[in-house]
Amino acid sequence: MVSVGGRSRPRLPTMIQYSGVMQTNPRPSAGSRSKILSWALWDWGSASFNAVIITFVFAPYLTKSVAATEEAGSTALGWSTAAAGLIIALVAPAAGTRADSGGRHKLWLGVHTGIVILTMFGLFFVRDSPEYLWVGLLLIAMGNVFFVFAEVSYNGIMVRITHPDNVGKVSGFGWGMGYAGGLVLLVILLVLVIQPEVGLFGAGDEGGLRFRVVAALSAVWFALFALPVLFTAPSAKASKPSGGHPIKAFIADYGALVRRLVRMWREEHQTLRFFIASAVFRDGLAAIFAFAGVLAAGSYGFSASEIIILGVAANVAAGAGAMIAGYFDDRLGPKPVIIVGLIVILIGGMPILFSDNPVVFWACALVLSFCVGPVQASSRSFLARITPTERAGENFGLYATTGRAVSFLGPAMFAVFISLLGFQRAGTLGILLVLFVGLILIIPVKPESPAKSMQAQTKR
Template structure:
């Protein structure tokens, strides 16, 4: 689920010290509904339906096609790394954050709808890979602006729970959408409107439904949350190329003022990419190695989203009381243990994947949500928006790590399940980078 980019003297969102004294529940709900709608891309496209379809035997040998998917997403990650740092910065400098959230969101909607044309034939594989990769790029650009709005809809004392509500709504939205497409299109021999599995029409119509879903639920935040007005909107505009020197200057300034914040940005960039890899390749592994049918993958997805949604919202409440770093560390350790269990017990069949796959989902959401709230409390006063931009920038700058590691370990091991080790390695490295990061506990409460 998210991301951000920005510049040194600008404020990507009102500083927490300048946030409203109380939250506007309508704005929080409108903001969270974007996450609810984004399940159409996260759950259906990149995790449990379309990527599973792309890595099926209809497009070639499973391990080879899975590796190609990994390389395509790695390429998308590199493109994000080159462009995300300045796309968010420039939207903030222009005071048009919501405008660019809308543009990028509806590009993703159009790309998702375009997946309808990917027919079950090897000749359509590269079209499918291109659309998934492009969708990831623009989805992350949209997330740059969406994440920055967190400080606009929360207060210093509620940012943990508001962040958790957003992530939680994303998972819960995934449940509802997956139930709709499973019982309406994929599970029955003849679904709504007489749609069948012939020519993979059930999957292809599913992505059309997902496009409509995202498009509708993205509207509330665009209609209810005011356009960003802050320091960044008053900065002098510079050309696209000149945005890069400005970005480096901003990072250097942050390094001098709050080095621990920079350390956290680097650590979180790594482990967040591993978290994204868990969901991106979870459905692929369920279908490819553990023998789940398309319908069983969706049933697993529903269970995964229930577990992730409940744990994320619950831990969001603990986040405000106990601090975010213990939540992140505990979640990452849980992910490493559960991931290793999936790898070493890969011959145990579907039951092992159900047990330890759901264990993975138990920890992913809390780690994502607490990471966002941890940073919000660590940032020097008055620099919250700016650093949320860098949070997105650093995260997407390494977004090629998990896909590359997944593809590389499959290549090394020769079997699809070896990709699990690549994802776990990325998470473990992120954990090691996080442990030395210091933060005053009073800032975390």
């Protein structure tokens, strides 16, 4: 088991060596093992939304069984997801700023997580008939929006339970727990609900009950594992009064955010470059998982059960990679982990272009998955290391926004290269190109210390 705990340390200024640059950083108290585990259990539980609802089970049910045609369902899902992404891009940064100013990351994590869980429960009422399609799409879109809002506060809490010596390990542990939770839940649902002729609670095919039960059980799973962090996460002092009319306060926060972006353009060049670079390569990483099942079915002839097994294996590989890489993150810094991970992904993805052998695809998929986890975890660690605790929500709100701002890149390049070269596996080249651009953008980025970042942010 990965050891991620540490002794409590006083909040004193400390000098840390990071990528060859000495930094002065007020060190937050190191989270105890129990606090870090409680925090990571949220990641474990949240996989029920990402792995089950979005990727492997419920969204495919919507497009194939609920929609009148699969094409119509896929198009509608794309539009609803795009609308959710637009809302996230517009609101997430200001929502993070509001959480920072009120010192209420734990409160907002609970509120937003609760809304996501309610949308998952709501999916139980989506029967396999076209008139239910937009109900399902609306609930999934709402879940997407509030899930990202919850992640902003969740990542903000991570900054408060770690210190510079273990933030990479903790971030990797959280990502690994997410992947592990996803695979455990997928296996449970596969055995108890999806595969049996009559599953748990009498779940069968009539009325789409099998998939509706999956949604309800996934909601229960998320609720159970989200509770610990809400009881154990440290509270933070408000950086400024949070009173006043909510709408006026939100507008004021957004105005402050715009001014901060202008200052970032002028003074925080490296942080801004990180946001841009990470947005590009994170979109490429998301595309890997988004289209792995499509390629497995279309180009390699995998059955539905084989695709779920592939998903389980991919989660195991990604989780193991994230946990292992956490040690290298703390020793070498997150940037080398990101660069090496992207290079291995680029090399490991190339054989898919030239081979239709399922064994080759399995090998490539596992290599890519093993590296996706470390790159994702170290990207979050990179931002945590350069973020003052007072700006955690704001920065992670920007992190969410920039990630969504270019979310069209991976899917668009996947489609473009299939059109240009005329075969489905060619879409892999489009995704690899996006990752290559992200690699080129991250190489020149140099970390800024939280002290320097805070000084630039407060400069008038």
